[in-house]
C-alpha cells in the first residue's frame with residue numbers, strides 16, 4: 001500500500017474578486033497524492049488545474065477546506081521547510097535568463113544550502129543525478145536565455161529533481177515538447193515516481209498519453225472532480241462527454257478521442 005503524502009479535505013479553491021466576493025473555481029475537492037505514483041490532472045481550459053496546483057504547493061487560493069502535507073496543514077509550513085517536500089515546475093517564463101544551466105540547477109539545492117555558495121558532496125550528487133536522468137549533459141554550459149522552450153522545460157525538471165523532494169508538481173510540463181520528447185518525459189516522470197519513491201502530479205492537455213502512462217488520473221469538470229486509474233475512470237464514462245463538443249468522441253476501446 002503506497003503512502004499518501006499530500007491530500008485535500010473538502011477543498012474549495014478560487015479567487016477573492018473584491019472584499020466581499022469570492023469566485024469559487026472548484027469545491028469539494030478530495031484528492032490524494034501517493035508515494036511511487038504518477039498522477040495526471042486533466043480538465044478543459046479554465047477549469048482550475050493551475051489554481052489547484054498552486055493551492056497544493058503554496059496554500060494560495062484556498063477558500064475552504066484544507067491541503068494536508070504529511071497530515072499537517074500546508075499553511076503551517078515555512079517556505080523553506082515546504083521546499084524540502086515539494087518542488088514545482090511552472091509554465092511561466094523564469095526570471096533567471098542570465099544564469100547558466102548549472103547555476104539554475106544549483107538553485108534547486110537552496111532549501112538545503114540556504115543560498116550558501118558552498119555546495120556539499122550531497123548537493124553535487126543530486127545535481128549530477130538530475131543532469132544524468134534528464135539527459136541534459138550537452139546543455140550544461142548554456143545560458144538559460146539560449147535555450148529553446150522545450151530545452152528549458154527539461155532544465156526546469158532537472159532543477160526539480162536536484163531539489164530531491166518527495167513531491168513534484170508540474171504545470172503542463174509537456175506543452176513545448178515534440179511527441180518524442182513528450183513520451184520520454186512521461187517515461188522519466190514514471191521512472192522517477194517508481195524508482196525514487198516520489199509522488200508526482202502534473203497537469204496536461206495530452207489526454208491520450210496521460211491515459212496511457214499515468215498511474216492515477218484526477219479529472220476536474222464543472223462542479224465535479226474524481227480520481228482513479230484510467231481504467232476505472234474510462235469505465236465510469238468520465239471521458240465520454242469531456243469536451244462538451246459533438247465533434248469529439250471518446251472511444252473507450254481505443255482509450256482515446258476521435259474527431260467525428
Ligand SMILES: Nc1ncnc2c1ncn2[C@@H]1O[C@H](COP(=O)(O)OP(=O)(O)OP(=O)(O)O)[C@@H](O)[C@H]1O
Nearest residue numbers: 015017023025043044045046047048049050051052
Ligand atoms: N487572478 C485571478 N482572479 C480571478 N480569476 C482568476 C484568476 N486567475 C485565474 N482565474 C480564473 O480561474 C479559472 C481557472 O483558471 P486556471 O488557470 O486555474 O485554469 P486551467 O484549468 O489551468 O486552465 P488552462 O488549461 O487554460 O491553463 C479561470 O476561469 C480563470 O479565469
